[in-house]
Amino acid sequence: MSRTQALAQTLAYFDDGRFQKTLDRRVAYKTESQDAASGPILHAYLREEITPQLESMGFSCRIVDNPLPGKSPFLFAERMEPGASCTVLTYGHGDVVRGYDAQWREGLSPWKIVVDGNRWYGRGTADNKGQHTINLTALEQVLAVRGGRLGYNVKIILEMGEEDGSPGLNEVCALHREALAADVFLASDGPRVSASRATLFLGSRGVFNFDLSLNLRDGGHHSGNWGGLLRNPGIRLAHAIASLIDAHGRILVPGLLPKEIPESVKKALQDIEVGGGASDPEIDPHWGEPGLTPAERVIGWNSLEVLAFTTGNPAMPVHAIPHTARAHCHMRFVVGSDVAHFLDHIRQHLLAHGFDDVEVRSTNVYMAATRLDPDSPWVRWGMASIERSTGSRPALLPNLGGSLPNDVFAETLGLPTLWVPHSYPACSQHAPNEHILVDTTRESLQVMAGLFWDLAEQGADIMKEAA
Numbered sequence: 001m002s003r004t005q006a007l008a009q010t011l012a013y014f015d016d017g018r019f020q021k022t023l024d025r026r027v028a029y030k031t032e033s034q035d036a037a038s039g040p041i042l043h044a045y046l047r048e049e050i051t052p053q054l055e056s057m058g059f060s061c062r063i064v065d066n067p068l069p070g071k072s073p074f075l076f077a078e079r080m081e082p083g084a085s086c087t088v089l090t091y092g093h094g095d096v097v098r099g100y101d102a103q104w105r106e107g108l109s110p111w112k113i114v115v116d117g118n119r120w121y122g123r124g125t126a127d128n129k130g131q132h133t134i135n136l137t138a139l140e141q142v143l144a145v146r147g148g149r150l151g152y153n154v155k156i157i158l159e160m161g162e163e164d165g166s167p168g169l170n171e172v173c174a175l176h177r178e179a180l181a182a183d184v185f186l187a188s189d190g191p192r193v194s195a196s197r198a199t200l201f202l203g204s205r206g207v208f209n210f211d212l213s214l215n216l217r218d219g220g221h222h223s224g225n226w227g228g229l230l231r232n233p234g235i236r237l238a239h240a241i242a243s244l245i246d247a248h249g250r251i252l253v254p255g256l257l258p259k260e261i262p263e264s265v266k267k268a269l270q271d272i273e274v275g276g277g278a279s280d281p282e283i284d285p286h287w288g289e290p291g292l293t294p295a296e297r298v299i300g301w302n303s304l305e306v307l308a309f310t311t312g313n314p315a316m317p318v319h320a321i322p323h324t325a326r327a328h329c330h331m332r333f334v335v336g337s338d339v340a341h342f343l344d345h346i347r348q349h350l351l352a353h354g355f356d357d358v359e360v361r362s363t364n365v366y367m368a369a370t371r372l373d374p375d376s377p378w379v380r381w382g383m384a385s386i387e388r389s390t391g392s393r394p395a396l397l398p399n400l401g402g403s404l405p406n407d408v409f410a411e412t413l414g415l416p417t418l419w420v421p422h423s424y425p426a427c428s429q430h431a432p433n434e435h436i437l438v439d440t441t442r443e444s445l446q447v448m449a450g451l452f453w454d455l456a457e458q459g460a461d462i463m464k465e466a467a
C-alpha cells in the first residue's frame, strides 16, 4: 500500500468511466433549490445518491431537517476510527442553480453530461456535484488502498440550499456544534485561479446586496407635455450610481473600502495571476481600483456592481417620463471592511451628493468575509501535499474572490478552513453551458487522494504543531 498506488487507483476510477457514470447520475437530479417545488428531489439526492456511497465506506448517515421551516435538508455523516489522530470535517452542496434549459448550446442539456473534447457539460458538474464527487471518490479509493483504515475521523455535512443562500446552514451548525466538532475543515467549491494551477484558498470575500430606487409619481407623464419639467428617475438614478462608482469601476465611497491590503495577503497575491485562460474573458486593464494588480483587485479589494437597472418599460418604450427607476446593486468585500455600516455609508454619500430622492434598501442578501492566517500549520501541510501530488507549487489565495458560507465553518464551528477548488474561472457556473475540464478533474482527483493520504500519515504531527 502506497501513496502512489492510492493516486493511481483514484485516477483509474476516472479513466475506466466509473466517475462519469456516477456524476451523470447525480447531474440528472434536478436539484434546483431556488424552485420551491424541488423539496422531494433534494431529499432524494441525499437519500438515493449520496447515502449509499457513504454507507458503503463505513459512514453512518442521517438526514437532518432544516431548522428553518420549509427550507432544504442537510446530510450529516461521520466515520469514526478508534485511536484517530484528528477529525476532518468536509462539506459540499448537492443543489444547483436553475437549469435554464432553453439557453444551453444546441445539443447540450443541463441534466445530463455531454462530453465535448476536454469538456464535460452539465448543471452542477462544476458547482458542486462534480467537486464533492471528486472528493468522495478520492476518499473512497484512499480508504480501499489503506485497507479500510485512515487513522483519522471524517465528518461530512452536505447541504441542499447553497444556491438559495444557504438558509439554516449557520443555525444547523450552531445547533449541532458538538456533533460537527473537528480539527480541520477541508472542502471544495468554486474555481481554481486558472484551469492549470491547483489552488488552496483560506476563506472568501463576502457579499452585500442593496437596491437603489426612485418612486417619484403614480404613473408616467407625456414627454411632450412634461419633459423638461419633471425629474426623470432613470437619469437621477444613473447619476446617483455614478456618484458611488466612477466610469472606470473605482468605488468613490471610502466607507465601502478596506483600509489596506495586509502585507501577508499582498505577498501571497504576488504569485497569483488571474485570467489568461483560453476561454477566460479578457481583463479590462483600466477597470477597478487604480494602482492595484488584477489579483489585488479581485481578491484583496472590494468591488461594486450594478446587476440590473430598469426604468420605464425596456420591452416597450413609450414617449413618457417614467415614474420609477430601480437598480439592484451588489458588492463583494474582504475581511476588514466596515460591512456593518455599508448602508449608512451609502446613504450619507448620496445625501452629501444631493440625492435625497434615492431610496437605499438592503436586500438581505449577505455573506460574511473570512480568511485563515496563511501561516497556519494546516496551510503549510496542504500546500506541501498538493505540490507533491501535482509536481508544482499550488496557488495560495488568502481568500477567494467569490463568496462561500465559510463563516459558518470558520466562526460558528471555529475551524481552520482549507478549500481546494476543482473548477476553473470560465466554467460557466450559474450560467448556461456549465462544464468541467477533463484534465483538471483528473488532476483534482489526485490532489484530493494525496491530501486524504497525507492526513493519514501526518495528521498526528500537524495536530502537535497546531496545538
Ligand SMILES: [Zn+2]
Binding pocket: 097, 127, 163, 429, 430
Ligand atoms: Zn453556486
